Amino acid sequence: MRPSRVASQRLVLAAALWTCSAHGQAAAGIATSSAQQHLQQAHAFLAQKQPAKAIPEFQAVLQVDPNNADAVGNLGVLLYFVGDYAHAEPLLERTVATQPVPKLKGLLGLAQRRSGQPEAARATLTQAFPALLQGQDAFVREVGLELVELDSAAGDLPAAAAVIAQLKARLPADAGVLYAAYRVNTDLANEAMLQLSLVAPSSAEMHRAMAHELSRERDLKGAITNYRAAMAADPKMTGLHFELAEVLRQSPEPELKAEAEQQYQLAVKADPSNAQALTRLGDYAADRSEHDSAITYYRSALKLAPQDSNANVGLAHELVETNHPDEALALLLNAEKADPTDTLVHFRLAALYRRLKRPDDAHREVADYERYKAMKDKLHAVYKEMRVNAPGRGSEDQTQGAKP
Incomplete structure (x- = not known):
């Protein structure tokens, strides 16, 4: 050898x-x-x-x-x-x-x-892994991924998830680690769904879980039906109004899109600290050019979640519309810090810098906008191709106009 x-x-x-x-x-x-x-x-x-x-x-x-x-x-x-x-x-x-x-x-x-x-290997690697975290990345990765496979094969998904969490903290951009995290978390979700279906098949929790899965699969009608069933089973369940509103907002049917705003209002009534719902209500007010109302909603959201990118961008836009560009700039820079890849932030910044007569900064933001847009368009195309080419999924996705 x-x-x-x-x-x-x-x-x-x-x-x-x-x-x-x-x-x-x-x-x-x-x-x-x-x-x-x-x-x-x-x-x-x-x-x-x-x-x-x-x-x-x-x-x-x-x-x-x-x-x-x-x-x-x-x-x-x-x-x-x-x-x-x-x-x-x-x-x-x-x-x-x-x-x-x-x-x-x-x-x-x-x-x-x-x-x-495998049993002896799992016991040995479980003991060795914590001490190895101080060593070289390559060996930590090899041992960690082996241990994840052994834990998963033994049916101990929580143990596998714990190892994955440590590997991700150590190697956040490693494709093998990220794939293992995807597999383990998918298995955990499937296991929880199976247990829920056996323990409480007609419960609000089961309908809510089904709605979440159907929403991910872009089956909006199925998701809406299950959210309504969850509400009927438990009208006071926290978060249902917001989740239903998020699905309704994506519907191509005008009546359902209109109902989304009502559900966001019910979400805020049930939980006044729901910053995301407040932001969505600000968006609706902004669409109707109700500037004062939109600003009130966005400011309320930012008091609860100062780093929320959507609230920062929404309020910045309204402040520009009401001739307060300096305050708008601070908000957009805050949003850029929270998510440097957000194309809308760079687009808004470019427009605002032109208004403030800062051409160099505007040019930089345009370049960033084009770079991140190209990157996201490429990812979008890859995901779309993967979905279209998946067995049994092509015609369904094309007729529903699904997005990855």
């Missing part, structure tokens, strides 16, 4: 970690001069970055001195990285028993997984 150049580099690094901790203390235990020669030759090969040649030398040491800690530890690491997990696992287990180094414990868990011992 000859490792690649990249694999060889990994082997040397991994082996060196163990060598630094074990080589000095083990030399005194060499049983014969022959074993000592093999041990010296093995370390010479490691120093020359030839780990494959070091393997038979460490094996020769163990034939003479089976308990030599240096040879046991280094050989376990080397065999792991050349893919001989079955022989690496017992050596790593012996090493970890006396020297519980976090990285070696992680390698042991990975070797157990790859040699067909």
Whole structure:
């Protein structure tokens, strides 16, 4: 088994970690001069970055001195990285028993997984993972993702979610970590939906959950029907009016769109601290050019949620319309800080900078607007293509005019 150049580099690094901790203390235990020669030759090969040649030398040491800690530890690491997990696992287990180094414990868990011992691997990696969070990103990622798979396979989704949370905090832009987070959270949602359907199939909670799923699938009529059923089952359930209003607002039917405003009003009546509902009401007032009413709604929303981008942009627009551009600029900059990719913010800023006779700033905002718009248009096209090409989804999405 000859490792690649990249694999060889990994082997040397991994082996060196163990060598630094074990080589000095083990030399005194060499049983014969022959074993000592093999041990010296093995370390010479490691120093020359030839780990494959070091393997038979460490094996020769163990034939003479089976308990030599240096040879046991280094050989376990080397065999792991050349893919001989079955022989690496017992050596790593012996090493970890006396020297519980976090990285070696992680390698042991990975070797157990790859040699067909999922339960042992899960227990080992669960113990090793917290200590490994202080180590290198690549190894933290490898161990963490393996542990997520083991937890999920064991049906312990909360444990998998806890590991995912730590991986996302460490590697927020890693595609593999984000995909694992998507899978785990989807499985958690599906599990909760199944349990809810068994425990309370006709409850307000079940109808609300169904409405949420149907809304995500762009089945607006189905979502509206289930929200109404949830209200009938529990008229006082917090948040239902706002969620129904959000779906009604997307409907192409004028009567339903008009009802959305009424539902936002009921949402605020039920919960005066609902900043999102207040913002939506501000939008409706702004559409009718009712500037004073819109400003009142937006200011009320911002008192509750100062960083709300929609409320900042809405109030800024109304202030520009009522000739208060300086205050509007502060609000738009606040919105830009909250979400630098918001194309509407950059569009409004560009227009406002032109009004304030700041052409350079206006030019910058136009460039940002075009850049983020192009990025979002590309993502939109990708998602749309994925939905259209999904089995059984193409004609449905096209007839409903669904957006990703």
